[in-house]
Each structure stands twice: as C-alpha cells, then as structure tokens.
Amino acid sequence: MQAFFANPAVSWTLLTTGGILLVVIWVLLSLAFLLLADRKIWAGVQMRKGPNVVGPFGLLQSFADFFKFVLKEIVIPAGADKVVFILAPLISLILAFVGWAVVPFAPGWVVSNLNVGILYLLAMSSLGVYGIIMGGWASNSKYPFLGALRSAAQMVSYEVSIGLIIITVILLAGSMNLSTIVEKQSGWIWNWNVFGGGLNNLVLLPVMVVAMGMFYISALAETNRPPFDLPEAESELVAGYQVEYSSTPYLLFMVAEYSNIVLMCAMISVLFFGGWNPGFPTDFLSSWHPFAANLFLALVFYAKICFWFFMFAMAKAIVPRYRYDQLMRLGWKVFLPTSLVLVAAVAAWRVFGPAA
C-alpha cells in the first residue's frame, strides 16, 4: 500500500484531484453566498431588504433556491434538439469551472501552473459562448435563438479588447504564467500593474488605469452582466437563451454565469491588483507557519475578488441597460482602437523606456 502511494503517477493524480475538488467546493460555496450578496446589494441600492427569510439575514437563501431548482421537473420543449439542449448547460458549467485551474490563490496554491495560463483563461472564457449558443439554438424557439445570436456577436466583440488589454499586462510582466505575473507585483502597492508595475514605470499609470477600466467594462460584457445583459434582456426577449430552461439545467446555467463572473473578478485582481499581494512587503510572513502564511495571502486574494464582485453588483444596480447598437459601437469603435493604442504605448515604454 505504501509503495502504491509512493508511485509518483499515483500521488500526482491524487494530489491534483484533491486540489481540483478543493477549488470546486470553494467556488461553489462562495457562489452560494456571493449570489445572496448580489441580491442584497441590489436590494440595498433600491432601498429594499432583499432575501431575509431563510436562515439568519437570509444567509441560507441560496441553499433553499438550490433545493427548489433541483426538485422541480425538467421540461424539454417539443421539437427541441434533446441532446444539444441538455449538453448546453453542462458545457457552460464545465467551461466556467475549468478556468479556475490556473488561478493562483497563494504561492504554490494552484491546480496547474501552466506556462500560458493567461491564454488558457482567455480561451476558456471565450468558449463560454458555446453553452449559450447551443442552448439558444436547441430550444427551437424564437426568443432563445435571438438571445443566442446576440450573445455570440457580443462575446466575440468584447473578447478582442480583453485580449489586447491582457497583452499590456503580459508586456509588463514579461510572462504569461499567472503565478509569475502575481510575483512581479509583490512588495509595495505601486508595484501593482494598475499603477504601471513599479516606481520606474509610474509613467504608465494613466495607461494602465484606462486598461483596467476597459477590462472591467469588457468583463461585464463578456459575462453578460448588466448593463450588457442583452442576451437575456427580459424586457425584449423574456429571458433570452434560457427561456425554455427549467429546474436543474437552468440552475447549471445560472451557476456557470456566476462562476464566470467570479472568475473575471479573480482575473482583474490577478492582472491589475497584485493577486495575493496585500500591497505591502510580506517579509513578516517568513516567521509564520507556511500554511498560515499561504492562508493569509489567499484571504487577501479572496478579499480582492469580493471587492470586485461588489463592483459588478453595483454596476448591475446603478447602470441602465445599453441598446444593442450602442454596445457594438462601444466595443468596436471605442474599446478596440483605444486598447490598440494602449498596447502600442506599453510596448514602446518597454522597448525605449528606462526599464528596457
């Protein structure tokens, strides 16, 4: 038995599986409360109380909702493409969770320390559109189909600016490995990429602040959050691509959507706000137990994710919905040229600036 576990292939498999399980459970549990937080913040802005019946302060509301979804009947509309109809929410959910594989929570706490981690994240978030298109098409109904077409065009458009903004961060860090990107931002707060990544690069501050703002707005569009929730605009398309979905498949769509949102929050934190770095040197952690030190850093990272989730929720509460042509105009005529200029500026600074 001892020899079996000492086998590197077996121990690697067990460790990785354990890591994946930990991350998935952590994300799911966080989602349950972030979902409640979303509704509470939204309610607070509108001077309502929000869910407050199930459990103290409504803390168990998400779990009650979960059981409600799971125990209801799955309705598959007549004329729907059954296989694709069921496959769509599953694909959405899987793609929303595989992205977490490369997110570094603390030094060494990452499921897969991929060399091209940032590209992997971009790839997985761009694949998320398939769940929506397949769901919309397989429903064999007009509103879902229109919602699916809208989301296809919207997500492809905003991926372009997200990709270009990511290039500015890659240029600053000189690496596509997310752990390396975070390590480059260690030390004082001005080492964070949003401030240009170090005092030498402080000239880049206006460039990176703009890049961060555009990344945040593009992330809203990429995750179909208000004000860009046109694929499910309830005043025009009832609920867009998910009109025909009920019970568990609908639940999967919703969990996938929120997982993507939290993943985007994690991405903003990693790329621009130093990931697990608290903004001051962490030398004092060397006297701590390594596990406690990592836990502290992971909590710092988690706090940043929660802050960005709060920003997402506030955008939902405050900003009115965009019209579709305005959305496309913003993506192609404003964000694309601006992000190209940002990439050129950062590249020029890296080649001709003092840090070169």
Added chain:
Amino acid sequence: MPVQAIAFYLLAFVTIAAGLLVVSARNPVHSVLFLITAFFSAAGLFVLLGAEFLAMLLVVVYVGAVAVLFLFVVMMLDVDFAELRQGFVQYLPFGGLIALVIAIEMVMVVAAVATNGAAAKNPLPNASPGGVPNTEAIGRVLYTDYVFFFQLAGLVLLVAMIGAIVLTLRHKPGVKRQDIGKQVARTPKTGMELVQIKPGEGISE
C-alpha cells in the same frame, strides 16, 4: 508514461471520430459542433507535444472566434440539404477517384518522411529549443527570420478585411443613423426655438 499514452489515444480517437461525424452528420449545426470537438481535441494533442502556446492559439482563434461565426452563419442559413444530396450518386465515382489519389499521395509522403526524411533524422522535435518556453521561441523566429512573411500575411488579412467592408458597406439614402457626437453636442440653442405667436394669425412655415 502510460498516462500520456492513454491521453494521446483518447484525443486522437476523438479527433478522428469527430472528423468523420462532421461529414456524416445530417444536421449542419451538428456538423459544426463536431468540427469544434475536433479542433478542441487537436489542441489537446498539441499540449501533449509540449506546444502549449499553439494549443491555446488554436482554441482562442479557431474554436473561440472562427467556429463561433461559422456556427452563427450555419444556424441562420436555411439550407435544404436533401436537395444538395440529389446529385450525390452521379458524382460518387469522380469524387472517389480524387479521394483515392489524395489518400495514396498522403501515404507516400508520410512513408518517405518517416523512413529517410526529417522525421527519421530528428525523431522528436524539441518543443522548447534552447530551454526557452515555446511562446518565446516562436516569437523569436516569427519576428526575426520570418518577419517579412509575417508582415505579408498581415497585409493579406488586411486586404481581405478591407475587401469585405467594401463589398458589404452600403449607405442607403433615407436611412436615419444615430450620430452620437451630434447628439452630445446638441444644446438648447440648437435644439429648440422660442416663437411669439400673435393671436389669430398662427405661424407660417
């Protein structure tokens, strides 16, 4: 490594099966979905080779963008595939002949390369030459030795893009378009007019 072997055979099988299903599926949307599966498993094969940058590019560009637009178009087209299949038997011998010739050529080329070509001399191409990650290795080759070809490819794409815009852009007269700059620049002075109307006379245009 047995794990890698299992992964390779799984991915290779899925790629080939998906490829076959692309051409044999009755529903064109299913065909595109199988095509996406094939792209995706091919990206997995790249990862197994150690070429993770190419794998991610394949997923981002082909699966994430090209295939989405493909799916977009196929879903909206209402093609009658029964009608398209009508001439199938008529063209079968000719198509079969072409397929046979291509298959023989491919077998011969692969055999030649494997026995005395590049593959025999250099059995395992190095995914990260000189110890640098293959992203950097590709970048160095692309922007130094092949920079003109790279620029040329960019130009070809630019021409294609401009061509598509020129072919489809039409300014119909009489269509009202929103000009955001004009809207924002609107002031009370330009937007409204105060008129004193004399009773019993009204306004003449």
